[in-house]
Amino acid sequence: xxxxxxxxxSLSVQEGRISILNCDYTNSMFDYFLWYKKYPAEGxxxxxxxSSIKDKNEDGRFTVFLNKSAKHLSLHIVPSxxxxxxxxxxxxxxxxxxxxxxxxxxxxxxxxP
Amino acid sequence: xxxxxxxxxxxVKRTGEKVFLECVQDMDHExxxxxxxxxxxxxxxxxxxxxxxxKEKGDIPEGYSVSREKKERFSLILESxxxxxxxxxxxxxxxxxxxxxxQFFGPGTRLTVL
Numbered sequence: 001x002x003x004x005x006x007x008x009x010s011l012s013v014q015e016g017r018i019s020i021l022n023c024d025y026t027n028s029m030f031d032y033f034l035w036y037k038k039y040p041a042e043g044x045x046x047x048x049x050x051s052s053i054k055d056k057n058e059d060g061r062f063t064v065f066l067n068k069s070a071k072h073l074s075l076h077i078v079p080s081x082x083x084x085x086x087x088x089x090x091x092x093x094x095x096x097x098x099x100x101x102x103x104x105x106x107x108x109x110x111x112x113p
Numbered sequence: 114x115x116x117x118x119x120x121x122x123x124x125v126k127r128t129g130e131k132v133f134l135e136c137v138q139d140m141d142h143e144x145x146x147x148x149x150x151x152x153x154x155x156x157x158x159x160x161x162x163x164x165x166x167x168k169e170k171g172d173i174p175e176g177y178s179v180s181r182e183k184k185e186r187f188s189l190i191l192e193s194x195x196x197x198x199x200x201x202x203x204x205x206x207x208x209x210x211x212x213x214x215x216q217f218f219g220p221g222t223r224l225t226v227l
Contacts, residue, residue, distance in 0.1 A: 004155075006155075009153070034215060036218075041122075041220070041221070042220055042221070043117070043203055043205075043218030043219050043220050043221055044156070044203070044218045045218070046215040046216070046217075049215065089155060089156065091156075099144060099207065100146075100158060100161065100171070101158075101216060102158075103148075103155040103156040103157070104155050105153055105154060105155040106155050
């Protein structure tokens, strides 16, 4: 039972354009969401997060949007740069729970020059 | 900077062998986690620990055990390795109650079981 789903295994975007990565969740108890970025042969690194009391969080070129009614979140990267090419994982947690993160399957983003 | 290190980057073992994967973090974090990453499945939690000598099962604990004798060290044990345990294993640590809920990951160990 995949509680966090990233339905696009891969995404290819032109350098300078916007990259939009999507994530859906099914568990209504989730109230904290994170995005991680992973390069080959490295561990994931934390990118940006959002709590359920917000619908948007911005950090430089990265913005995460949360639509609670649709149980959907998205990560926008503007403008996309070649160094953004990586696998992006969406993760969710229930703050009242056990501090566990539930991860999606990941989306491989490729930025083309 | 938080540093999470894993004892091996690559490991090749034979079916039936006992395998130890070691993880050490240097930031005095209470929480430590073991995941495996497989294509199309993302990261799945195997075991986690809130404190020394404490452990909790994650989503896929079958075939694995863990040990946390010291706060900085969390070991994953494959009692009798099988080919379906060939995977990338990732260790992570975090501080409870930080509000950020972000976990810091090690570089991973790619385990191949022949």
